[in-house]
Amino acid sequence: RASPSLPAAALLSATVGMGRLSNDAFLAGLDKHFSNVRKAGSLFITFKRYVPTPGKFGVPKSDTAEPMCLVRAKLGSKAISTLVHEKDVTRFQGSLGTTMKGNMDGLKQVEKKKKERKAKP
Amino acid sequence: MVYISNLESFVEAGQQLFISSPGKTRYLVKYRHVDAKLVLKVTDDKVCLKYKTDRQDDLKRIDRLNAFFMRLMCAETVTSETAQAIEALIQEEDMMQVAPKAAAASVAHSGGKKKKK
Numbered sequence: 001r002a003s004p005s006l007p008a009a010a011l012l013s014a015t016v017g018m019g020r021l022s023n024d025a026f027l028a029g030l031d032k033h034f035s036n037v038r039k040a041g042s043l044f045i046t047f048k049r050y051v052p053t054p055g056k057f058g059v060p061k062s063d064t065a066e067p068m069c070l071v072r073a074k075l076g077s078k079a080i081s082t083l084v085h086e087k088d089v090t091r092f093q094g095s096l097g098t099t100m101k102g103n104m105d106g107l108k109q110v111e112k113k114k115k116e117r118k119a120k121p
Numbered sequence: 122m123v124y125i126s127n128l129e130s131f132v133e134a135g136q137q138l139f140i141s142s143p144g145k146t147r148y149l150v151k152y153r154h155v156d157a158k159l160v161l162k163v164t165d166d167k168v169c170l171k172y173k174t175d176r177q178d179d180l181k182r183i184d185r186l187n188a189f190f191m192r193l194m195c196a197e198t199v200t201s202e203t204a205q206a207i208e209a210l211i212q213e214e215d216m217m218q219v220a221p222k223a224a225a226a227s228v229a230h231s232g233g234k235k236k237k238k
Contacts, residue, residue: 037152037153037154037155038154038155039155040155041153041155042151042152042153043151043152043153043154044149044150044151045149045150045151045152046147046148046149046150047147047148047149047187047190047191047194048146048147048148048194049143049144049146049193049194049195049199050194051144066195066197067194067195067196067197068194068195069190069191069194069195071191084191084195085195086192086195086196089191089192089195092191093187093188093191093192096187097184097187097188100150100180100183100184100187101180101181101184104152104154104159104177104180105177106154106155106157107157107159107174107175107176107177107179107180108157108175108176108177109176109177109178110176110177110178
């Protein structure tokens with residue numbers, strides 16, 4: 001863990017593993033969460049609008065000043081997150097959809113059965 | 122906690138809530154494989170909207186909702202116009218997956234709208 005005396009920028013880059021990840025690393029971590037949730041627990045995926053503001057020491061918190069989507073995934077005490085830029089949204093959302101649809105197979109598949117079949121005249 | 126029974130009603134209410142307070146609203150998905158339950162929540166910490174399901178069929182609509190929220194969250198300004206533009210874009214993409222030839226023709230016709238600055 002980084003010591004409190006380090007400047008803000010170093011603190012940010014020191015967070016590895018759990019925490020703020022790249023988009024691809026986040027998707028990989030989410031896959032792991034999905035395989036772990038099969039045994040027990042609740043998986044929380046949160047989406048929020050993130051508008052970067054300058055940090056305390058004047059160090060910018062992110063590369064651009066454009067609004068991004070903050071995505072978090074939490075299973076028990078293990079939390080990961082990532083920032084998705086507008087230009088990456090399509091790709092990220094596509095991967096996310098694939099992951100979710102592929103892994104959320106515990107849900108019931110409801111088959112609509114017509115109990116009364118009307119005879120054709 | 123307000124559970125909305127109809128997915129479409131939840132989607133519409135959730136989208137409206139986000140447009141009204143984009144800075145405070147968050148969209149959450151809770152999945153429990155053990156109980157086969159999926160819960161969606163949209164809240165700005167004043168109003169809370171929830172939807173729960175155990176059906177696989179809802180995933181397709183939820184996937185579209187994810188796309189909508191992610192894109193709107195990244196947009197420069199969050200307004201009804203931006204939201205409508207994004208909805209249109211998502212519908213076009215949906216059509217592309219279902220019927221590529223027909224959709225390609227309509228996309229070429231509309232000229233591909235981009236967000237306003």
